[in-house]
Amino acid sequence: MSAxxxxxxxxxxxxxxSYVVFIVLLxxxxxxxxxxxxxxxxxxxxxxxxxxxxxxxxxLLVISxxxxxxxxxxxxxxxNYLISSGLLGGIDPLAVIGICLLIGxxxxxxxGFLVGKRRASAVIVTLAVSIVLIGLVEYLANxxxxxxxxxxxxxxxxxxxxxxxxxxxxxxxxxxxxxLVLSRSVFGRFVASIGSNPVSAHFSGVPVERTVVAAHIIxxxxxxxxxxxxxxxxxxxxxxxxxELVMNSIAATILGGVIFGRxxxxxxxxxxxxxxxxLFVVMTSLGIQEPGKLVVQGCIILLAAVFYGVRTKVN
Amino acid sequence: MTAVxxxxxxxxxxxxxxxxxxxxxxxxxLPGTVHALMxxxxxxxxxxxxxxxxxxxxxxxxxLRNGVPVQMNSPREALDAGVSTVFxxxxxxxxxxxxxxxxxxxxxLTPSGRIDNAAMARATRETLKQLDLDxxxxxxxxxxTIAERQFVEIARGITANADVVILxxxxxxxxxxxxxxxxxxxxxxxxxxxxxxxxxHRMEEIFRxxxxxxxxxDGRNVATVPVASVSPQExxxxxxxxxxxxxxxxxxxxxxxxxxLSLDGIRLTADSPPVRxxxxxxxxVALAGLEGQGQRELIRSxxxxxxxxxxxxxxxxxxxxxxxxxxxxVRRMQxxxxxxxxxxxKDEGLFLDLSVAHNIAIGLNSRHSALSIARRYRDIIQDxxxxxxxxxxxxxxPVGSLSGGNQQKALLGRYLALGSDILLVEEPTRGVDIGAxxxxxxxxxxxANRGGAVLVLSRETIELIGLCDRLYVVHGRSIVAxxxxxxxxxxxxxxxxxxx
Numbered sequence: 061m062s063a064x065x066x067x068x069x070x071x072x073x074x075x076x077x078s079y080v081v082f083i084v085l086l087x088x089x090x091x092x093x094x095x096x097x098x099x100x101x102x103x104x105x106x107x108x109x110x111x112x113x114x115x116x117x118x119x120l121l122v123i124s125x126x127x128x129x130x131x132x133x134x135x136x137x138x139x140n141y142l143i144s145s146g147l148l149g150g151i152d153p154l155a156v157i158g159i160c161l162l163i164g165x166x167x168x169x170x171x172g173f174l175v176g177k178r179r180a181s182a183v184i185v186t187l188a189v190s191i192v193l194i195g196l197v198e199y200l201a202n203x204x205x206x207x208x209x210x211x212x213x214x215x216x217x218x219x220x221x222x223x224x225x226x227x228x229x230x231x232x233x234x235x236x237x238x239x240l241v242l243s244r245s246v247f248g249r250f251v252a253s254i255g256s257n258p259v260s261a262h263f264s265g266v267p268v269e270r271t272v273v274a275a276h277i278i279x280x281x282x283x284x285x286x287x288x289x290x291x292x293x294x295x296x297x298x299x300x301x302x303x304e305l306v307m308n309s310i311a312a313t314i315l316g317g318v319i320f321g322r323x324x325x326x327x328x329x330x331x332x333x334x335x336x337x338x339l340f341v342v343m344t345s346l347g348i349q350e351p352g353k354l355v356v357q358g359c360i361i362l363l364a365a366v367f368y369g370v371r372t373k374v375n
Numbered sequence: 376m377t378a379v380x381x382x383x384x385x386x387x388x389x390x391x392x393x394x395x396x397x398x399x400x401x402x403x404x405l406p407g408t409v410h411a412l413m414x415x416x417x418x419x420x421x422x423x424x425x426x427x428x429x430x431x432x433x434x435x436x437x438x439l440r441n442g443v444p445v446q447m448n449s450p451r452e453a454l455d456a457g458v459s460t461v462f463x464x465x466x467x468x469x470x471x472x473x474x475x476x477x478x479x480x481x482x483x484l485t486p487s488g489r490i491d492n493a494a495m496a497r498a499t500r501e502t503l504k505q506l507d508l509d510x511x512x513x514x515x516x517x518x519x520t521i522a523e524r525q526f527v528e529i530a531r532g533i534t535a536n537a538d539v540v541i542l543x544x545x546x547x548x549x550x551x552x553x554x555x556x557x558x559x560x561x562x563x564x565x566x567x568x569x570x571x572x573x574x575x576h577r578m579e580e581i582f583r584x585x586x587x588x589x590x591x592x593d594g595r596n597v598a599t600v601p602v603a604s605v606s607p608q609e610x611x612x613x614x615x616x617x618x619x620x621x622x623x624x625x626x627x628x629x630x631x632x633x634x635x636l637s638l639d640g641i642r643l644t645a646d647s648p649p650v651r652x653x654x655x656x657x658x659x660v661a662l663a664g665l666e667g668q669g670q671r672e673l674i675r676s677x678x679x680x681x682x683x684x685x686x687x688x689x690x691x692x693x694x695x696x697x698x699x700x701x702x703x704x705v706r707r708m709q710x711x712x713x714x715x716x717x718x719x720x721k722d723e724g725l726f727l728d729l730s731v732a733h734n735i736a737i738g739l740n741s742r743h744s745a746l747s748i749a750r751r752y753r754d755i756i757q758d759x760x761x762x763x764x765x766x767x768x769x770x771x772x773p774v775g776s777l778s779g780g781n782q783q784k785a786l787l788g789r790y791l792a793l794g795s796d797i798l799l800v801e802e803p804t805r806g807v808d809i810g811a812x813x814x815x816x817x818x819x820x821x822x823a824n825r826g827g828a829v830l831v832l833s834r835e836t837i838e839l840i841g842l843c844d845r846l847y848v849v850h851g852r853s854i855v856a857x858x859x860x861x862x863x864x865x866x867x868x869x870x871x872x873x874x875x
Contacts, residue, residue: 256726265741
């Protein structure tokens with residue numbers, strides 16, 4: 061009996077669970093609100109999760125390298141503040157984007173240095189960095205209400221070349237790039253090796269420290285990109301972002317079949333993010349308000365954590 | 376007179392994943408005997424004893440304790456049933472005192488329900504005295520020497536009032552004087568009618584101490600005989616399953632060629648003497664001696680995994696000062712053509728869930744910048760699989776699905792594919808079956824015959840003698856003797872090690 065169940069169970073745990081969840085949610089929507097099965101509406105909802113999707117691209121990279129990044133919230137907040145406060149008012153928007161991306165790289169470098177070289181705990185380091193950044197923004201804002209986001213960003217966000225929302229195109233492009241990096245480059249081989257066994261990676265000649273640092277730098281860069289998209293989407297500044305974004309990024313990554321030190325696939329987590337988008341559609345169409353959505357999101361994160369436990373045991 | 380066996384294990388089988396560790400093994404312990412359990416690494420000795428100690432549960436078979444069937448579901452239950460174990464890997468908690476360790480999980484209580492520290496200390500002191508140890512029960516175990524810890528473990532077994540005591544390589548960390556004390560206590564336990572299982576690789580101890588010997592090979596019973604009725608050679612033949620001379624390929628011709636690798640003036644610790652050794656092209660050289668005398672530290676110094684106080688390494692004429700930075704040592708040496716094959720293929724060598732192809736090609740990929748496109752190296756991988764006769768259905772199969780011997784070959788294949796001309800090999804045949812051992816020896820010898828240089832260390836002295844051209848005997852973190860492997864014996868090596 062157990063001999064029969066075992067391989068089946070194993071095979072089942074190899075498919076990213078996000079695929080299953082996605083199909084279930086799609087089916088639920090089709091039954092409950094067939095009218096919502098409309099590319100335009102779905103596209104708009106998918107556009108909402110693009111910041112999450114971009115953070116996940118960085119998250120899956122660090123988690124595949126046996127680390128974690130909890131600093132995305134702080135980076136996004138700082139980027140949002142810089143753009144909406146008017147602090148960089150007179151500067152060319154492209155230069156503003158450049159500055160924001162540099163900040164992402166810098167935060168990623170600090171994370172990477174502390175985690176990769178100093179061997180500090182990734183959870184504590186990246187969480188502390190995030191707290192520092194949030195405090196910094198509150199200090200800079202000094203109680204003043206944040207201002208508006210320049211029209212340049214809003215126009216980019218609302219553009220729909222060939223009917224597809226621009227942020228969606230941007231996200232898919234980034235995901236393809238990340239997928240190619242992981243499957244084709246030497247760097248991708250390094251990440252897969254470290255994910256499988258960091259000690260073996262070291263003895264094979266893989267530059268483990270450097271790879272972990274690079275993964276964190278890329279994750280910081282992704283956080284800054286996500287911050288830009290997020291800022292453009294809400295069109296106003298904010299001193300609060302839902303802390304659930306970081307947790308959601310971890311949940312989507314785990315739902316996508318990437319667990320600490322295993323996987324390195326892009327499309328599982330990608331669909332995991334789409335699950336969140338669909339979830340919002342389903343809940344909105346059922347008239348569930350913000351608090352209810354938070355409860356369900358939390359449940360999904362719990363589900364991901366349970367799944368992570370099961371899968372680690374099976375393997 | 377036939378006494379009821381204290382323990383009788385019948386038809387025990389146990390599999391770990393796809394590999395069978397024990398097949399239909401039976402084992403019987405009579406009161407008042409010291410029973411040696413022998414076999415090569417991976418023969419199943421430890422698994423059998425872990426089953427008796429309740430650490431591992433058998434897939435099949437029965438255990439009778441004084442003639443009554445029992446189930447040992449946990450170490451606790453085994454201890455309650457009077458089976459006490461001193462494992463190879465010490466199981467004391469360093470941050471607790473000796474007394475706390477001795478009574479862990481069965482602390483005596485005062486009437487008010489608090490732990491009776493005074494009673495614990497008193498009982499501990501008495502037990503230690505029985506073992507001629509004058510240790511304060513309040514000392515932290517972390518501050519004890521390895522030998523003292525070993526005795527505390529044994530004392531713990533005695534306080535548990537066990538009448539079956541399992542000693543797994545108890546003398547590996549002891550010096551001659553401590554071994555003598557231990558032997559005295561083993562004899563004392565024996566005279567009290569207890570049964571002692573004695574696992575050791577040291578022939579002399581077996582013949583001095585034990586009454587009966589059981590030999591396991593590849594997870595099966597080979598024989599159980601009175602020690603007095605066999606010779607050491609016969610025992611080895613039983614363990615190996617054939618005449619060991621057949622296992623090893625012929626040695627090199629002994630013609631001196633250029634030095635490929637030399638270590639000079641390496642001092643592993645501030646007070647250890649400097650070490651010097653050379654490995655020539657076409658030569659296999661061993662670091663032999665008792666376990667844990669610094670062989671591993673010496674070999675790992677070369678790749679920056681151990682930081683010696685001073686010294687230099689010379690690779691094909693290029694001098695490198697030690698210590699080398701841990702983060703970059705492996706890469707630096709690989710660039711110079713030095714491959715390091717780590718001891719523990721599962722934890723330090725392979726990526727078990729990744730493909731055979733990835734495992735072999737990762738070394739080659741590591742030579743390139745992270746930004747470049749990863750090549751597939753299909754030809755090199757096919758070549759390696761074919762030339763090393765790695766049994767695998769396709770290169771994309773995960774390496775963890777292979778047998779131990781084939782995993783070991785895949786690991787070696789990674790460093791051969793790199794085009795290394797110097798190999799540093801730890802435990803070349805750990806936990807692989809006898810056929811795979813012979814193949815590994817042949818692969819290493821072929822490598823040497825092509826002009827490669829090999830520095831190897833192993834727990835199995837017989838292996839080093841058969842495989843190598845020359846041996847350095849390491850003792851007390853320095854080299855105490857050098858001898859040709861042809862004509863060397865375990866006895867001669869031990870003698871050289873302990874002469875000082």
